[in-house]
Amino acid sequence: MPADPVKELAAALGAAAGAELELERPGEPEHGDYATNVALRLAGARRQPPREIAAELAEAVTELEVVERAEPAGPGFVNVFLRDEWFASALAGILEDGDAYGGGGVAGQERVQVEMVSANPTGPILVSHARNGAYGDAVARLFELAGHAVEREYYYNDSGGQMDRFRASVEAVRRGEEPSEDGYHGAYVRDLAALKGDPVPLMLKEMEGTLERFRIHFDTWRRQSELEERLPELLPRLDTYEKDGALWARSSAYGDEEDRVLLRSGDRSPTYRAADVPYLVDKLERGFDRAIYVLGADHHGTRNWYAAVARMLGYDPERVEVLVYQPVHLTRGGEQTKMSKRRGDVVFLDEFMDEIGVDAARWYLANRGPDQAIDIDVDLAAERSQKNPVYYVQYAHARIAGILRNAGDAAVSAVPAGPLAAEERELVKRLAELPAVAADALVKRGPQGVPNYAIRVADDFHRFYHEHRVLESDQQAFRLALCRATRAVIARCLDLVGVDAPERM
RNA sequence: GCGCCCGUAGCUCAGUGGACAGAGCGGCGGACUUCUAAUCCGCGGGUCGGAGGUUCGAAUCCUCCCGGGCGCACCA
Missing domain, CATH: 1.10.730.10 (Isoleucyl-tRNA Synthetase; Domain 1)
Structure with a gap:
């Protein structure tokens, strides 16, 4: 059992006081090394003034060897002052734990999959994808420290309309033509055109290199086209209906906001949502206790879709978890940089790392809560990097x-x-x-x-x-x-x- | 219109029930013959968007309002 000196102290104090308690670190030194509000919590149930309870608890707790003294304070806190012996044993426990310190303590080990980034291979990794990765990877590392088994997966689309346009853009450049208006235009399209073969695997290789540089290693890569092969087998297992010539999932009956189209009217081709179905089954069949999706806030509308699919297929929806994070805005000299894939002025993660370094890039993108939009002035981040x-x-x-x-x-x-x-x-x-x-x-x-x-x-x-x-x-x-x-x-x-x-x- | 997220110091943000609300940057003033001064110390800076409510106690929980962002596709 790994060390947790504070928890152990709380348990010891609680045993002496005859009540479960939590410790906090007071802001003021006069308030002791640790303090507990347990007397305030007990006052209601015991129908006794909190100050009185605090005085009793303080006395009981003082019996402990590591406690130098304890005193009631304020509205009913108990402030605890500790002897040097406690500090020595806490330090010894930390050192004994070595690399394991800070983790452990989990009841059962879970197999966890964190699927993140998953940007389609139509262009280099952008800073917006980097936040997805920085967030997802940090969560993955926390799971690992706690003692769980984690796999990181990248899921990408290698077929469909967007990919067709991407391939067509590269082909156009290879023929010496301009890519079409709705195609892809960045300098990287020209770089890919200079190489031979399907640009998709080439693009993916480059993206993987960027992510490795960003210190995110993916254990597995999953292709949408491969998963789609299982659609004929799986779609009949869903709760579906026909409307306007399309096949719909009745997902609103399973916790989703709305029903989703699985097969388009007309050519009956599968939507991206349809591909989610075999992919989810694939994840769960591979035995993950927990499948985590990391989604940008612009996709938060589908956060309940995945669990709905699990429910429809009879899987425990608790195994599916969706993490949502807010966007990143880069500014340069005060002006906002738009991060659209098809424009020339996008911010690539590689450029971002060139400017501020990998360490600062990871730090900035993990330093904010997922619910907080991040503003980074790139010039400032690079210029003042020493501070x-x-x-x-x-x-x-x-x-x-x-x-x-x-x-x-x-x-x-x-x-x-x-x-x-x-x-x-x-x-x-x-x-x-x-x-x-x-x-x-x-x-x-x-x-x-x-x-x-x-x-x-x-x-x-x-x-x-x-x-x-x-x-x-x-x-x-x-x-x-x-x-x-x-x-x-x-x-x-x-x-x-x-x-x-x-x-x- | 509906849903999700946000609103805390000049700026960027920590802080999801506890004691007078914190940090970094920016501003002002100090500290290097010393294991790394990329450091340390001090000063100044706030109606925690607003109004009600719950509680012994609210930046934190509930309701409403105001302001901002993002969604509400047979794109992904």
């Missing part, structure tokens, strides 16, 4: 790496040689938050909590560093232990959002 929080956090990591290099094989111990300083205690408490931060980010499907926490860790470390020497201090062994744990926590946080943890800067 980006991502470098602030990386710098803390590099500083620690430097200290540990200089320390060589000096002794390391979580047991302090003397009384702990305020900065040391604050840092340990901060490190102890990681399991809760990671668990919360996973539950909310909101990875932004991780980079925000990483800034706090770096903050506490830089302050500690400024006040105290590590090497050749009378607390060297303890401080080396603190450095090791801090480095591990920062590295973990950076990794969760796909950012490198540098040894030097």
Whole structure:
């Protein structure tokens, strides 16, 4: 069972107090190391003034060895002050966990598939797709840290109207003609025309290269045309009806907003929605306990469609999950850049990474909650890159790496040689938050909590560093232990959002 | 019209029931013979869009209103 020092403390305090309680970190130092509002919660049921309950709980809790003192405060909080022994054992637990720290604690392991990006291969990966990937990949990494088995999948269309226009555009250039008005016109179309063969696999290869550079690795790639072969077998299993010469799914009866067309009137060709059906079956038949779709807000209208299909086919809709995120707006010199695939002025992810770097790109796109639209001034992001929080956090990591290099094989111990300083205690408490931060980010499907926490860790470390020497201090062994744990926590946080943890800067 | 998302410091945003609301950037002023100054310390900056309601307690939950974004295809 991986360490969670705060949870363990809460359990111990709760046992002593005879009530389940949660701990929070008060904003004011006078309010103790941790505080609980449990007395306020109990007041109603016990018909007793919260201050009175708080006083009783404080007394009970003081019996614990790690508690120096506890006191009732405010409207009915219990403020808890801890002895150095607690900080030592918390630090020891963190170090023992090593790479596993921050994760675990899940009841059962799930097989999870995160399908993301899934942009059709009609052009290079754009910054808008990158947010999809940065978000989906961060969620995937949170699942992995928690102990689940995750596969990342890319689904793409290789047939249909859009792809026909794309191929025709490349063919036109190869014949020395201009692509048609509704075709594709970017410089990349000319690059593809210079190569031989079907441009679709060539385009995909390039997209995969961009995504690898963005540090997203896909385990599997799924083609729409291949999945469509199962349509004749699967469509009869759906609840459908004929209207206006088309075949409709009665999805509104299964939780969707509306019914969807599966086969067009006229040529009876399958729609994109039809292809969703064999694809969903394919996912569930492959045994994923949870199939996650990552969709941009412009597709949020279909967020209930997937679970509706699952219901229609008799699968548990709980296995299907849709994550929606808001768009990215890039500005350059204050002017908004439109991100349409067919225009020449689109922002490619590769260009974006060229300008601000992979680390800053991943950071910026994971740093905001999925419900928040992201505004990035590219000029500012590149120009002021030295002041980006991502470098602030990386710098803390590099500083620690430097200290540990200089320390060589000096002794390391979580047991302090003397009384702990305020900065040391604050840092340990901060490190102890990681399991809760990671668990919360996973539950909310909101990875932004991780980079925000990483800034706090770096903050506490830089302050500690400024006040105290590590090497050749009378607390060297303890401080080396603190450095090791801090480095591990920062590295973990950076990794969760796909950012490198540098040894030097 | 209906649905989803957003509205918090000059700017970009954290913060989904707790104590006087936070960070970065920007502004002003300080700190390097010291393990990395890409750092640290201080100052200034807010009717948390508005109005009601629930609660011992609301930026956070509920209702309504205002403002902005995105959807409401036999495109994907």
